[in-house]
Amino acid sequence: MSVDRASDPCSPSDPISLSPAAWTCRWLKGKLQSCQRATCCMKVNFVVSCKIGCFEICFGNYLNALPLGVAAPVCQALEGRSPFCCRSHLFTVLHVALEVAVYAEYTWEVFPYCWELEFHLLLLLLPYLLLAGNIGCFVLCSRADPGIITKSNHASLMKIYAYDGALFQKGVRCPTCDMEKPARSKHCRFCNVCVHRFDHHCVWVNNCIGAFNARYFFFYLFTLTVTAATIAIITAAFLIQVVLLTNMLHGSYIDDQGQEQAVEIRFLIQHLFLTFPRIVFMLGFVILLTLLLGAYCCFNLYLALTNQTSNEWHKSRRSGCSHHPTLQPCDRQVVYKNIYSKGAWMNLKEIFKPPTVLEKEKKT
Ligand SMILES: [Zn+2]
Numbered sequence: 001m002s003v004d005r006a007s008d009p010c011s012p013s014d015p016i017s018l019s020p021a022a023w024t025c026r027w028l029k030g031k032l033q034s035c036q037r038a039t040c041c042m043k044v045n046f047v048v049s050c051k052i053g054c055f056e057i058c059f060g061n062y063l064n065a066l067p068l069g070v071a072a073p074v075c076q077a078l079e080g081r082s083p084f085c086c087r088s089h090l091f092t093v094l095h096v097a098l099e100v101a102v103y104a105e106y107t108w109e110v111f112p113y114c115w116e117l118e119f120h121l122l123l124l125l126l127p128y129l130l131l132a133g134n135i136g137c138f139v140l141c142s143r144a145d146p147g148i149i150t151k152s153n154h155a156s157l158m159k160i161y162a163y164d165g166a167l168f169q170k171g172v173r174c175p176t177c178d179m180e181k182p183a184r185s186k187h188c189r190f191c192n193v194c195v196h197r198f199d200h201h202c203v204w205v206n207n208c209i210g211a212f213n214a215r216y217f218f219f220y221l222f223t224l225t226v227t228a229a230t231i232a233i234i235t236a237a238f239l240i241q242v243v244l245l246t247n248m249l250h251g252s253y254i255d256d257q258g259q260e261q262a263v264e265i266r267f268l269i270q271h272l273f274l275t276f277p278r279i280v281f282m283l284g285f286v287i288l289l290t291l292l293l294g295a296y297c298c299f300n301l302y303l304a305l306t307n308q309t310s311n312e313w314h315k316s317r318r319s320g321c322s323h324h325p326t327l328q329p330c331d332r333q334v335v336y337k338n339i340y341s342k343g344a345w346m347n348l349k350e351i352f353k354p355p356t357v358l359e360k361e362k363k364t
Pocket residue numbers: 174175176177178186187188192193194
């Protein structure tokens with residue numbers, strides 16, 4: 001994202017055309033110098049300013065112009081609110097709200113209709129059982145330590161994985177945590193910590209996914225996909241049953257020109273949508289969710305079977321070009337080879353039972 005200087009009201013080409021807001025903005029820009037949280041503040045304001053304009057840029061600069069003791073808490077408050085910069089509960093709340101909306105619709109309409117149509121009770125209760133499992137995995141995943149690297153566990157975590165010399169080089173230090181990065185670790189800018197076997201930061205569970213909670217994330221994703229698929233199947237079965245019982249497919253309707261037409265799929269979907277608007281809307285949503293989550297679940301299974309993290313997968317794909325700053329330039333480029341894979345079964349086992357130093361020492 002970049003600010004177009006020509007359209008930036010803080011920097012108009014003609015000083016006479018400066019509005020009072022732009023003048024204040026320019027004056028404040030000159031004032032801002034020091035704020036420990038300036039980088040984060042600028043990120044927050046950058047995101048907002050791209051959408052709204054000069055006021056936010058002025059606001060950001062004003063924060064930085066404040067005495068440090070005042071600016072820092074305001075910056076921290078802004079950090080907490082920005083889902084793009086630091087840890088935030090925004091996506092977790094959105095996630096819960098969507099789940100509540102789907103389950104409310106299922107309980108309120110789909111369940112009673114299906115019960116009337118004599119669907120099996122166990123089938124109708126299955127989404128609730130899956131929800132209970134999903135909530136359990138969600139809590140474990142968001143609460144568990146993903147593998148935060150601290151001064152006390154740093155030495156032992158350094159021994160777990162070898163440096164591959166391509167994606168992970170020996171001797172690279174994390175400037176924030178001020179310690180050498182163990183192989184396969186990464187500093188998370190949301191949590192502001194280095195994480196062992198870093199996969200990614202998940203905004204939906206509001207936690208990093210690392211060596212010690214990857215298994216919970218895997219189950220969480222799996223139960224969520226199966227839950228969405230189950231609700232989609234039950235709802236679709238209900239609508240199909242309605243169509244079959246009313247013998248709608250063999251009926252006809254009068255079109256705008258007064259002609260009698262046989263019922264086709266488009267008319268059927270329109271009719272169902274007008275009769276059960278919320279149910280059809282929810283069905284569309286859960287089908288989309290099932291497809292997206294199913295694809296992501298398959299991708300995660302592929303990563304688990306090949307012993308790669310999302311971070312490594314992205315990095316290895318970019319390693320073909322020289323513009324990635326942490327990798328070797330093209331002329332002396334190191335060909336990336338995944339040295340961590342030990343066969344599909346052992347790789348899968350590693351997700352559910354991350355290796356410890358003791359096991360590592362036993363093997364050597
Ligand atoms: Zn770090």
